[in-house]
Amino acid sequence: GENVEQHPSTLSVQEGDSAVIxxxxxxxxxxxxxxxxxxxxxxxxxxxxxxxNVGEKKDQRxxxxxxKTAKHFSLHIxxxxxxxxxxxxxxxxxxxxxxxxxxxGTRLSIRP
Amino acid sequence: xxQVTQNPRYLITVTGKKLTVTCSQNMNHEYMSWYRxxxxxxxxxxxxxxxVEVTDKGDVPEGYKVSRKEKRNFxxxxxxxxxxxxxxxxxxxxxxxxxxxxAFFGQGTRLTVV
Numbered sequence: 001g002e003n004v005e006q007h008p009s010t011l012s013v014q015e016g017d018s019a020v021i022x023x024x025x026x027x028x029x030x031x032x033x034x035x036x037x038x039x040x041x042x043x044x045x046x047x048x049x050x051x052x053n054v055g056e057k058k059d060q061r062x063x064x065x066x067x068k069t070a071k072h073f074s075l076h077i078x079x080x081x082x083x084x085x086x087x088x089x090x091x092x093x094x095x096x097x098x099x100x101x102x103x104x105g106t107r108l109s110i111r112p
Numbered sequence: 113x114x115q116v117t118q119n120p121r122y123l124i125t126v127t128g129k130k131l132t133v134t135c136s137q138n139m140n141h142e143y144m145s146w147y148r149x150x151x152x153x154x155x156x157x158x159x160x161x162x163x164v165e166v167t168d169k170g171d172v173p174e175g176y177k178v179s180r181k182e183k184r185n186f187x188x189x190x191x192x193x194x195x196x197x198x199x200x201x202x203x204x205x206x207x208x209x210x211x212x213x214x215a216f217f218g219q220g221t222r223l224t225v226v
Contacts, residue, residue, distance in 0.1 A: 009152070032212040043116070043202050043217030044155070051212070089154060093212060099145065099170060100215065104154040 002027040004092050006103025013080055014111050021075045021106045023090035030092040033066060033073045034100065038087040047088075048075070077108075085110045114139050118203050118218035125193055125225055133188045133221050135203030141216075143206045144186040145170065146178065148199040149220075155202065161186055193225040 003026040013019045025033075031052035036044035050057045050064045050073065057064050061080075066073040073092075077084055087107050093100035116137045125131050137144065145160035147170075157170030161180040175197055177189040186205075190197060203218040 006154070034214070036215075036217075041219075043204075043219050044215075045217065046214045049214070099157050099160055102147075102155040104152055 002030060002092055002101040004090060004101050004103040006090050006106060008106060009104065010107045010109070012109045012111060015080055015082065017080055019077045019080055019084070019108055021088055021090065021108070023073050023075075023092075023103050025071050025073070025092040025101075027092070027094070028068075028071070029094050032093045032100075033064070034091050034093075035064060035075050036089045036091065036102075038089065038105075040086075044089055080110050082110050082112065084108060114216065116203055116205055116216050116218040118201075118221050121219060121221060123221060123223050125223070127194055127225055128192050131190050131193060131223075133190075133201060133203075133223070135186045135188065135218060136184050137186075137203075137205040137216070138184065139205060139207075139216065140183065141205035142183070142208050144180070145204050145215075146176070146186070146188050147202045147204065148172065149202060150199055158188070158201075190223075193223075195225045197223065198225050199223060 006023045034049035037047045038044040050066050061078045063076045087105045089105050090103040091100045119134045142163045146158040147155040156172050158176050159178040161167045201221045204215040206213045206215045
């Protein structure tokens with residue numbers, strides 16, 4: 001079955017700097033790769049997703065890249081702000097799947 | 113407002129005492145699922161339901177039961193809770209094509225079994 005590995009488990013960056021979180025997946029059939037943000041005391045919330053027919057997607061300060069050959073995908077946050085502090089989860093799935101497989105999460109802290 | 117509502121938010125119980133965590137969604141979603149979140153392990157699926165009266169096991173179903181009698185509700189039942197079920201639980205729902213659509217999560221239920 002699908003397995004998603006996520007690194008690093010914790011990340012601390014200076015406010016204004018960039019943060020990068022990386023994930024790898026095992027099932028070549030996966031074609032949907034969402035990223036969820038979990039703030040303290042709340043459930044995960046989708047922030048961006050990418051499908052296998054594109055290599056990059058951007059939404060303001062957030063971008064996701066996908067390398068299907070290497071089975072890698074990454075989340076890039078530029079100009080980090082205090083409100084970016086949260087736990088981030090990558091995930092992988094495919095259209096007819098009954099579930100999405102999550103990575104183990106990255107706790108991102110933004111230093112003032 | 114589109115939302116998934118779980119109750120209770122916090123629960124402390126004793127080993128062996130049956131409990132139910134409720135989950136309700138107002139988006140008319142067919143697909144609902146339960147996850148548990150443990151440090152270093154991410155979110156692991158317990159059970160899921162593709163529609164009313166259709167449920168199936170996820171990755172960690174042992175010790176749990178679910179039912180789906182109505183589209184909006186998907187309760188999680190622990191018949192005889194044990195300390196290893198102490199965890200943070202999330203209910204989620206999504207539209208058809210669950211594998212490629214946004215999952216909406218509840219606020220979570222923090223369960224402690226002593």
